[in-house]
Amino acid sequence: MPKSKKSEIFDHVILKFTLGLIVVVFFIGVFFWLAGRFDWIAGWAYIGLLICGQGSSTAYLWRKTPDLLKRRGKLGKGTKNWDKFWLVIFGLLFLAILGISALDGGRYQWSTMPAWLWSIGAILYAFFVFVFTWAMAVNPFFEKTVRIQHEIGHRVVDSGPYKIVRHPGYTGMIIGLILTTPMLLGSFWAVVPAILAVVWTVFRTVLEDRTLRLELPGHEDYTQRVPYRLFPGIW
Secondary structure, three states, rough: OOOOOHHHHHHHHHHHHHHHHHHHHHHOOOHHHHHHHOOOOHHHHHHHHHHHHHHHHHHHHHHOOHHHHHOOOOOOOOOHHHHHHHHHHHHHHHHHHHHHHHHHHHHHOOOOOOOHHHHHHHHHHHHHHEEEEEEHOOOOOOOOOOOOOHHHHHOOOOOOHHOOOHHHHHHHHHHHHHHHHHHHHOOOHHHHHHHHHHHHHHHHHHHHHHHHHHHOOHHHHHHHHHHOOOOOOOO
16 A cells, blocks of 8 residues: 555655764764763753754654655755855854864863853754744745755745745854854854854855845845845844
8 A cells, every 4th residue: 555645754754863863873973072072061961952952843843844854855956056065065164163162162172161151052042943943834945955946836935934034044043053052062263163154154145045036936026025134124
């Protein structure tokens, strides 16, 4: 008897979870190897936040938009070549944030952040999870790469956080993930690649807006209604 569509999506999610678990175990090993010790409390707290945030977001979105979760697991047809390059560089920058944080906060203590910054970082990370999940819940076209999704009737989404800024996912990511990771791991040196990652993310919003203006009907009018890309009243 053929599987239902939801069953196929469930199997896909289970496979992704298994592969993700393997990656997480490998990441934890390398992460704490760089830190030079496995009793680094800030490192474990950071991993705990990631697991709780990602887990709660995925659980909610599995009920809300299971198709989107499946599509986000692969590069869709028509993904822009420049965006593939962007993903590689961003991945390297984020790994640099984590690596420098582990070497600094865990092994060598080149710099020391005040303990109260961790609490602020945790709050901002919760903000990231909330905004990112909200954006994905209202936008069925929230794939991980930039492309026009003709096969599923790509259209402009202007509800939820998209009433406030045009790229709420990036807003949450900049504030609550990229800039807060050095705070959560206690490394001032990791701020350097974090700033580079922010600049790289802002650059992506410019290229993505250009693509949508040229190829997605209605996006030009949307930019008139919602003039801000990332930060209300600023830009």
